[in-house]
Amino acid sequence: MKKILVVEDDFDIGLTVEMALADQYVVKILNEASHIIRALHDFLPDLILMDNSIGQREAPEIVREIKSFDTYRNIPFVLFSAHPDIEKIADDILASAYLAKPFSLEDLYSCIEGVLGLKN
Template identity: 45%
Template sequence: MKRILVVDDDKDISEMVQVILADDYEVECKSEYEGLVDKLKSFDPHLILLDNSLGERSSGDFISELKEITELKAIPIVLFSAHYDIEKVASKVQADDFLAKPFSLDDLHNVLEKHIGE
């Protein structure tokens, strides 16, 4: 079963995504950047759903940090946010893809299929 790590400080969104994907994926959630690299190394996800706005640290800085870690740099990162221009933000921070909040279940499944298949 493929693994997805959801990183979002909105617990309602994290729990919703976890419930929606539970039948097809192993999903774990994290609400902050602290300890995230260790979590990534132990959970070894196939994809990261990363909220653009998470505490004081920018998603771009975190993505840059991940891309420098050999065993983590190949994990696709999908930035998701209610930011009015999330597509531009995702491109700027070199995320692999984006989802605009609110997103449909079809959009969520499509982006997962695109990056990690079923």
């Protein structure tokens, strides 16, 4: 099974995403980004699903940190957020895709399948 790391500081959203994906993927929730590199090392996901704001940190800073390590540089990530400029932020940080909150589970599944190359 493919592994997805969900970086989301809203516990309820993280739990909902985990429950929605758990039948098809191995899912790990990270509620804060201070130990993102350790989580990547321990879990080595096939995809990162990341909110734009994680506590005091923003996705561009977190992505720079991740991409500074050769081992994790090519892990695709999906940015998801209610930020009004989510599309621009996703483009600026070279996200594989983005989802504007609120999103449907159908959109979530479709996005993940597309990024992971699982669509028929």
